[in-house]
Amino acid sequence: MLTYLNIASLLGKLVALMVTGLGDTTMKILESSVSQTKSPGNFQSLNTWSRHVLSLIPFVLHKTLPVVQRPPSVSASTTTMVQSANTHLAISNTFVNSAVNNTQGSNVADQTKARPVLDQQVATTIKFKVLLQELQGSQEICPMVGPTANNSTRSSTLYLSQSSLQLLKASVSTSTKQLYLRSYTLLHKFCAKQNVPFSLPFTEVLICNFIGDLFQQGYGPSTITSHVSAISYLHKLFILPDPTHSFIVRKTIKGTHNLAKSGDIRLPITKSILIKLLSALHHTVQEADTRVLLSTIFLLAFHAFMRLGELVARSSVYNTKVIQRQDLLFLDDNSVQLILRHSKNMKDGQPIVLTLAANYFNPQLCPVRALKTFTSLYQHKSGPLFTFKSGHPVSHSFVAAQLKHAIEFIGLDSSKYLGHSFRIGAATEATKNGLPENVIQQLGRWQSNAIRRYIRINAFRL
Incomplete structure (x- = not known):
């Protein structure tokens, strides 16, 4: 007769086999996040632990299913946007790189449907040098900053006004930009080491493995959380789904706290x-x-x-x-x-x-x-x-x-x-x-x- 514990154990093994993208360190951290519920003592806790393991399955299935390709009905304006992303998505002096869909087609209907949502194909063209340009204060033209005199036919509603741009600039302090730059530098190095592209959106598995790599290097839980928060900021700015709030990422972060070698509670005198x-x-x-x-x-x-x-x-x-x-x-x-x-x-x-x-x-x-x-x-x-x-x-x-x-x-x-x-x-x-x-x-x-x-x-x- 199968008990809840047997079921949970079987599910756990199934999930472990399916989550093949996670590194060894990441798996250890993830396992530690449920250390307090591994040995349940009553029916309720058994059921809770089973649900905990079950909750991983949608994530695993999502990761193992083939990626659905974009249908051929994508507008020509989107294709144009993809081609020009690297040249026109130069970020100015703040994190204004949440580029609004810079639709360039002549079809009025396409412009009407334009939304301030970054197309995934455009997102994947954003490379590390663009982030560096932004953080270091690039003065190149940002597609959010409105049309130039030679391109006045575009709808002004597709762009941030100068006043809103200034407000967005003011929302990020210089010190915070330095911290973001440090986080993106570490992530870029990790992607290069793993031979994976440094492009948006980042997957939950990549972020979990990044957390595992930082933890293995000796970074503390609070510092790791800060680096993950920087990744979260980037996705929110590009109006992309935030992978850092997924169940598996949150549990991996929790695992760093459980496995931390020392409980140093000393705070900095800044x-x-x-x-x-x-x-x-x-x-x-x-x-x-x-x-x-x-x-x-x-x-x-x-x-x-x-x-x-x-x-x-x-x-x-x-x-x-x-x-x-x-x-x-x-x-x-x-x-x-x-x-x-x-x-x-x-x-x-x-x-x-x-x-x-x-x-x-x-x-x-x-x-x-x-x-x-x-x-x-x-x-x-x-x-x-x-x-x-x-x-x-x-x-x-x-x-x-x-x-x-x-x-x-x-x-x-x-x-x-x-x-x-x-x-x-x-x-x-x-x-x-x-x-x-x-x-x-x-x-x-x-x-x-x-x-x-x-x-x-x-x-x-x-």
């Missing part, structure tokens, strides 16, 4: 949070000199991608291991040099020399200015750089406690913002500003792919 923390010190710390000391530590930890343990010691045993006063050198009014003699990833024991530049655009966040103010108040010539006026080195626990008070003052969860959050925030902020991963790796002195665990980019709000 530039905006750092500004709030510096202001909060005026309310949480009474002594002005101590505020200067803490502000300098905060700014140095952020701008130099430093671990808190490299600045202040956890115990007196490590007082000689933190940065020393003689390791600080002002090169001129515009920069300062720091020498790290003890660091986690030091090669062959060779000191690491860091140079920080002044920030004249935002003096409140300038590390050089902060260090000058600090050294004018704390004039010791030897020992740990951060020392109280009494001569006692500043301890790690003191800084952690003061950070906790400031975090709570600005209304954030102090259990998620710790000393290492400055380093995490620096990596995250650098990524938002478009710095390449290898450059960030050098700035933070990371080895291999460890940097990817530090970049915390929330899923894009679409």
